[in-house]
Amino acid sequence: MLAMNFRGPFRIRADRHRPMPEIKHPQDAILRVTRSCICGSDLHLYHGLVPDTRVGMTFGHEFTGIVEEIGSGVDNLKVGDHVMVPFNIACGTCPFCQQKLFGNCHESNPQASAVGGIYGYSHTAGGYDGGQAEYVRVPYANVGPTIIPDGMDPDDAVLLTDVVPTGYQAAEMGGIQKGDTVVVFGAGPVGIMAAKCAWLFGAGRVIVIDHIDYRLDFVKNYAQCEAYNFKELGDVVLFMKKTTGWYGADVCIDAVGADAAGDAFQSLVGRKLPLTGGAATALHWAINSVKKGGIVSIVGVYGPLDSLVPIGNVVNKGITIRANQASVKRLLPILIDHVMSGRLDPKAIISHRLPLEEVAEGYHLFSAKRDNCIKPVLIPPRATA
Numbered sequence: 001m002l003a004m005n006f007r008g009p010f011r012i013r014a015d016r017h018r019p020m021p022e023i024k025h026p027q028d029a030i031l032r033v034t035r036s037c038i039c040g041s042d043l044h045l046y047h048g049l050v051p052d053t054r055v056g057m058t059f060g061h062e063f064t065g066i067v068e069e070i071g072s073g074v075d076n077l078k079v080g081d082h083v084m085v086p087f088n089i090a091c092g093t094c095p096f097c098q099q100k101l102f103g104n105c106h107e108s109n110p111q112a113s114a115v116g117g118i119y120g121y122s123h124t125a126g127g128y129d130g131g132q133a134e135y136v137r138v139p140y141a142n143v144g145p146t147i148i149p150d151g152m153d154p155d156d157a158v159l160l161t162d163v164v165p166t167g168y169q170a171a172e173m174g175g176i177q178k179g180d181t182v183v184v185f186g187a188g189p190v191g192i193m194a195a196k197c198a199w200l201f202g203a204g205r206v207i208v209i210d211h212i213d214y215r216l217d218f219v220k221n222y223a224q225c226e227a228y229n230f231k232e233l234g235d236v237v238l239f240m241k242k243t244t245g246w247y248g249a250d251v252c253i254d255a256v257g258a259d260a261a262g263d264a265f266q267s268l269v270g271r272k273l274p275l276t277g278g279a280a281t282a283l284h285w286a287i288n289s290v291k292k293g294g295i296v297s298i299v300g301v302y303g304p305l306d307s308l309v310p311i312g313n314v315v316n317k318g319i320t321i322r323a324n325q326a327s328v329k330r331l332l333p334i335l336i337d338h339v340m341s342g343r344l345d346p347k348a349i350i351s352h353r354l355p356l357e358e359v360a361e362g363y364h365l366f367s368a369k370r371d372n373c374i375k376p377v378l379i380p381p382r383a384t385a
């Protein structure tokens with residue numbers, strides 16, 4: 001079959017000769033993929049920042065597909081169902097899944113204390129092949145896959161498997177109170193969704209920070225918020241203090257993660273060498289821009305190593321930090337309702353639609369922020385929906 005194939009950092013190709021996935025366990029399903037996105041998290045793999053990313057792996061954790069085959073233990077799905085598949089691989093029964101912490105499943109990743117299983121996300125996250133392929137194996141198929149509701153646009157459905165729940169959970173973890181000032185670092189797909197969702201929780205003012213003008217223009221319009229280029233602000237933290245009456249923002253969201261720009265030292269130790277788990281520039285700004293007693297919500301992904309974080313300021317300011325992989329399955333019912341009722345319009349962020357054969361071009365466009373790229377979607381040759 002055709003699938004994305006990782007050959008090493010910045011080297012990706014479409015490979016026509018990947019083996020077809022097979023049922024390995026009674027609770028597996030095989031899906032024929034209908035859509036598959038490239039996520040900002042894939043860029044950390046592409047840039048070589050995630051440990052144990054093995055040559056030959058297929059990435060892709062944001063996908064929809066039609067059920068092609070099911071194992072004997074799958075009773076929630078039938079062949080022909082069109083489903084959206086949360087990026088978290090979750091068993092549904094461990095103590096963490098029981099608390100709906102589906103991103104923290106204790107069974108789906110041999111390195112259970114690190115993170116739950118994630119499709120196509122290195123052996124650090126379980127070593128599962130992902131959905132940037134014609135077909136994909138879905139473990140614990142009774143738990144994750146969710147039938148796409150009648151009338152839902154398939155482009156909206158695919159975005160409900162990662163970026164929308166992640167942006168929503170970023171806002172939710174911020175504990176936003178009515179009228180709060182919320183600052184979102186990052187105007188990528190996740191930051192755009194976080195800004196949009198902040199209003200749903202009652203924010204009174206939403207500010208987005210990035211350094212890519214076309215993304216700032218997009219989010220200003222899409223999320224009806226303020227948007228600033230940090231290169232033009234000078235001292236970002238000072239700007240935040242000034243614009244909040246010197247108190248600081250009520251809530252700051254890090255929707256950037258390990259690949260952050262904006263600080264030469266952080267970029268050197270976190271991205272170039274890399275001696276830390278990524279450049280923590282946006283997190284640094286978030287901690288220093290939030291008010292005393294405020295909340296910093298982190299959805300930006302960092303590697304397992306320590307990063308340069310101003311922990312003294314966290315203590316002295318009494319900041320609450322909340323962070324996690326999004327718990328997609330927990331959030332799907334409410335997000336389906338927001339989409340079907342028109343309060344959220346995820347598909348508007350899709351900027352590029354490429355055949356799976358052009359996966360390398362997709363990564364390049366998205367990584368280099370070329371051609372006003374916001375969110376690329378890959379369409380496999382056999383996709384019919």
Ligand SMILES: NC(=O)c1ccc[n+]([C@@H]2O[C@H](COP(=O)([O-])OP(=O)(O)OC[C@H]3O[C@@H](n4cnc5c(N)ncnc54)[C@H](O)[C@@H]3O)[C@@H](O)[C@H]2O)c1
Pocket residue numbers: 039040041042043044162163166185186187188189190191209210211212215230255256257258259260261262281282298299300301302324325326
């Ligand atoms: N926690 C989760 O469940 C989850 C799920 C999906 C994605 N993520 C993570 O969320 C982050 C964003 O994902 P995305 O798809 O939007 O990625 P993206 O790479 O498209 O967007 C990141 C944006 O941050 C901007 N940026 C860089 N440095 C910055 C800085 N110092 N301050 C402000 N903005 C800065 C970039 O210009 C870019 O527009 C990534 O780290 C990704 O791994 C987490």
Ligand SMILES: [Zn+2]
Pocket residue numbers: 039040041042061062087162163
């Ligand atoms: Zn993702």
Ligand SMILES: [Zn+2]
Pocket residue numbers: 090091092093094095096097098104105106107108
């Ligand atoms: Zn579990």
